[in-house]
Structures are given as C-alpha cells and as structure tokens.
Amino acid sequence: MAWHPALGFDPTMLSTWSLRAGRALAVFALCQGLAFAQADLPKDGSLAPDFAVLDAKGQTVRLADHRGKVVVLDFWATWCSPCLQSMPHVQEVAKLHAKEVVVLAVCTNDTRAKFDGWVAENAAKYPDLHFLVEPNERGSDTFDERASAKLYHVPGLPTKFVVDRDGKIAASMVGADADDVRLEAGLARAGIAIDAAVAQRGEEQLRKAAEKAAREKAHAAANPPPTFYVDWFGFTPGKELPDLQMVGADGADTTLSSLRGKRVLLTLGWADIVPRQQLNQIAKEYGDYGLHVLCLVVSTPRAEFDAWLAKHRASLAFSVAVDPVGKYQPEPEAPASAQMEFHRKTQLGRMFPGMYPGMPVNILIDAEGRFAGAFPLGPKWRDGLGNLLLNQAVKLRAEHLPEVIAPPEAFVPKPRAAPAAPEAPVKPIEMGVPAPDFETTDLGGAVVKLADHRGKVVVLDFWATWCGPCKAALPHVQALAAQYKKDGVVVIASCTSDGRAEFEKWLQVNGADYPDILFTHDAAERKPERAARRLYGVDGIPQQFVIDRNGVLVAQVSGYLPGEVLLDAALAKAGIAVPQAVLDQAKADEARRAAPRGKQ
Secondary structure, eight states: OEETEEEEEEETOOOOOHHHHHHHHHHHHHHHHSOOOOOOOOOOTOOOOEEEEEHHHHEEEEEEGGGGSSEEEEEEEETTTHHHHHHHOOOOHHHHHTTTEEEEEESSOOOOOHHHHHHHHHHHGGGGGGEEEEETTTTTTTTOOOOOHTTOOSSSSSSSEEEEEEBBEEEEEEEEOOOHHHHHHHHTTOOOOOHHHHHHHHHHHHHHHHHHHHHHHHHHHHHHOOBBBSBBBOTTTOOOOOOEEEEEEOOOOOGGGTTTTSSEEEEEGGGGGHHHHHHHHHHHHHGTTTTEOOOOOOOHHHHHHHHHHHHHHGGGOOEEEEEETTOOOOOOOOOOHHHHHHHHSSSSHHHHOOOOOOSEEEEEOOOOSSSSEOOOOOOTTTHHHHHHHHHHOOOOOOGSOOSSOGGGGGGGGOOOOOOOOOOOOEEEEESBBBBOOOEETTTTTTTGGGHHHHHHHEEEEEOTTHHHHHHHHHHHHHHHHHHHHTTTEEEEEOOOSOOHHHHHHHHHGGGGGGGEEEEOOOTTTTTTHHHHHHOOOOBBBEEEEEETTTEEEEEEEEEOOOOOOOHHHHHGTTTTOOHHHHHHHHHHHHHHOOOOOOOO
C-alpha cells in the first residue's frame, strides 16, 4: 500500500496487492444500492408523485404545497459524502433563483436523530435550502414506504428532480460530479432563465448520463448478480468461522460456538440498518427447517444497542447480540493506523481482517460451525437462501423452493491461484530520462505504443478497474484531455494489474464518458513483468507520468484527491501553456498533501 507520511495509508492511491480491499469496496457500493428501489426513475414529463415529509420543527410539508413554483427535489442523507459535496452548488443555484425556485432537500434512508443533529450544525450554511426528512426513517417498520424508494425509485444518493410549475418532472439526475450543471439544464427546461451556454452544457451532461444509465441497465440485464456466494471474502464451504465473542440480549456473554449443533443464519449490521422485517420473516418461515437466525449488531455503542433493543425487543422473532468492542471513536491527531488496530479487535475485523464488507452481511453456517455460503437480502434473497439450504440437504417445501435451482457445480468454488508472494520494493523511475516504450492493446485489440505519439505530449496514466482513486480521477483526466488536446496532449490510460475481461466490461459501460482518453490494457496483467512495475517502478496507483514531445519523462503525479490540479500543472514542464491560477492552486494542493493529519 502506498504510504503517506502524514495520512498513513494514502487515500489517494491503492497498491496492486490491495485488490481484495478494492473488491470489498465494490461489494459495499452494491449493498448500498440494494437499500434503494430497483425500478426505473419516473420519466421526464410525468407527474411528480405527491408525498408528505417533515421539517426540522416536525411540521408536515407536501410537494403539492409548492405547485405553481419550480421545485428542486433533492434526496440526500447525512452519511452521503457526494450529497454533502454537492450542497454548496445547490445553494448557489437556489440563491440565484430564489424568487422562482424552491429547493426541498429531503433527507432519506437516514434517521431523524442524525437529520436533526446535522441540520442544527450545518443548515445555516445553506439558507436557501428547505431541509426536510422522510418520516419513514431507517430502521423503522415503515422504512420501505419512504417516498424516495416507493414513489421515485431512486437508485442511489444524491438524486435530484426538477419539477415544473405544473407539477411535472422536467429532469432527473443521479449523483453529482465536479462541474456538474445538469441542475441548471433541468431548470431551463422548467422555464427558468439560465445562461444558454451553461444550459447547453448541462443538456449534454444529461444526455451522457442517460446513455450511461441505459448501458448499465443492459449490462445488468445481461449479467445478473448472483443470488448467493460460496467463495466470499476468503470463505469457502467447510471453512470454520472464528468463534465470535458476543453479549446477548439478556446481557450475558456468549459465543458463536455456543450454537454448535444448529444451522445458523448469521446477520451482521449496525443497529439502524438491521433488516428486522426480513429476518423476522426468515425466522418464522424457515424455523421449521431447524434454522436459527442470529443478528450480531456491530460497530454500535452499547448504549445505542440497548436503546434499539428496548424499542424493538417485543417484535423480534430472531436472536440478537452485540459486539462488546463497540464502535471506533477517533481521537484528535490519531494516526490512521489507530482505526485499523481497533478494527482488528472487533468481531467484524476478526472475520474480515483488513476489510469492511457492505452491511448487512448474511452468512449461512452449518451445524458444525462451518461456512456454507452467503447471500444478499436483495429482491432475490429467497433464491439465495433456498439454494444454500438445498445444498445442505434441507428438504424445502414447495413455497420455499428457489425460482431457479442452481446446479451442483455452482457450489464448487473455482480453483484459486496460489497467493502471490509480496513483491519486493521497486525503484521508481527517474525524471529526465527517455520514457521506456512498451506495447499494450486497446478495446478493439489494436496495439498501442508510446512511440506512436512521438512529437506530442503524452500523459501516461496507470490505473485499474478495481482502484477507487483511479476511477475517481478519471473525470478530471478527461477534462484535462479535452482541454489540452488542441495543444497536442494525448492521454493514454494503461490498465495494469487487472484482467482483460474486467477491462473490457468496464469500458463497455463507462468508456463513452471519457471520449478523449485512449484506454489500453497490459497483457502482463498482475505479473511482475507488467510495464508499470518493470519499466516505471510503479507500486501504487493511480500513477501518472508526463512525457514531453521528445519522449522524455518530465513529471510524475502520484494519486488523486478531488479538486486537485497537480496533473494540470505538471503539463507546464512539457511546454504546455497552463494558466497561472492553476499553477498557484497546484502549489496549494502540494502544501495540503504535506500538511499533518487534522491540519489540512
């Protein structure tokens, strides 16, 4: 893992041996998506469904109360970083058009307590936003009734809708990026006077987003997610689970091994996301098969667990326990390693060392305490649980049989390659030397070489589909490629330490978002002879090199944090005219990276 002297494990980079952690993050994103509705968003031009929410004082507010004005309906949550990052822009738009536009910032998939706390601390910074909260809070019996899921089918947060004066949806937008002006385009559609160039740019962004959503939908239809897993975070059938330490609902210490002799469904999650309704249903319907349902509440302070248990105890048909280690409480100036050390002591950390899978986790354990499989509590949870039980020789009644019964080979983990030995430290390439040439292939299979671009300035970006910081940097790299291509700048994104199939799948869904980047794949994949390591001394990605028109390495940029312009400034070393404001910001970015933790 790339190491930053102040930040600990560098959040801007991922090493090639952190692939498992990258996959864990991907699973976390998937599980977050499962918390939302699976249907399509309401279509543009359709009537926006009316619904009731509460303001900070507990008063009821309805969407219909604002008929006659243009409404921005912004679904967000206190835990959603992109939501919070987009708020300053939403505030700017709301202030500029306050006479004609009402912004309803509806907190969803969250708790009332967290909403109240956040609003008390932050709402004053956004005086033109109306902060509201859905009454069907997370963890409640009516959670599935929240408007964001039942009426608007939001796939993730933030999701915004522009509703015109007649109550019809003019535009919708999922997510938020830097330089995102889709909101302005939606307002223009609703009759608000918006700068024509801005509206046009927003329309282009809306078009690209719609095309990407269509590609993702087609890809998901062709590649449906599995309903169960038998090779999961290092667990395979027959592997014994750690003997977890727990405190039961009666306050007594207990262990997972105390349930030996019973077939167990073990669910792990923090208190306010425990899927009570589904677990109650499983306990009642599958108890006749000898299935004991246990929910271990993790990453939750004991007082919070006790309050949750007091509220729900009478309605629970399953067993509950809590991790006695509790929740990490960071101290000022604490190193990043402190959280990792705490995680190792938790029951979650004992099961998943160095990883943090998406919550809730659902594991089927056989009567000998061994792993039998895992499954997500998504729309097809019955198929997942049913197949795992059938594989345990449980005779299910007709109403519990899976829609699709998996064949025997589906329960056999695919052979794994022997774990690769840790790679020896590699010496980074020096600047001022000719850039080593090498061959990669593009999506169509054509060979790409650096020599093909001699006479141009080349940005060589080593990345991978599993690398979060790499993908986070790509929108900025695309903007740079588009801005400077007239100056003879070419961006080659060389996929390293990654499989060809993963490269092709990712590009088929996402490639159209980056029309000015030449994506290629290194056939050496994770082997030591991959060009990134062998020729350039790369041990963490993203890693970007600037090569001048004579083929000489002139600059290197390691990692990426949102908003940074280090790569832009590096182009100046290759003779590209970069605005002075960008060069000044790059100096500030460098200073921020060098600042001690907590003082950035």
